[in-house]
């Protein structure tokens with residue numbers, strides 16, 4: 009789907025872009041149904057930047073440049089930014105922190121800029137914290153389970 013718009017990335021005016029839809033799916037295992045989401049993008053023919061679009065590629069047909077401009081942004085979609093922040097905020101929680109970290113990293117794998125790096129930081133924090141917590145729990149269990157030894 010070809011559109012004409014003003015690219016917010018390279019500042020080119022009335023540049024040709026290609027609108028396309030992207031379907032991303034995550035499959036945990038055979039029993040869990042596929043979990044996925046669609047995103048819509050416009051690729052600038054001049055600088056090849058992939059810009060996030062609020063509407064489907066087919067809804068871009070016949071849209072005037074000013075309409076396309078309103079629907080396209082170089083910003084990350086809110087959910088992906090939210091997940092990136094959540095992955096760090098939830099990093100201290102047992103198990104949930106790791107799950108949010110993985111989801112955020114997968115959701116942001118194609119995006120550029122800070123949400124991607126923040127997701128990875130969140131995942132590393134969550135993984136590190138959960139591993140540390142596991143050892144602490146294991147240590148406490150062995151201490152409680154063993155008889156008191158004389159000093």
Ligand SMILES: [Zn+2]
Pocket residue numbers: 015016017018019020052053054055056057
């Ligand atoms: Zn451009």
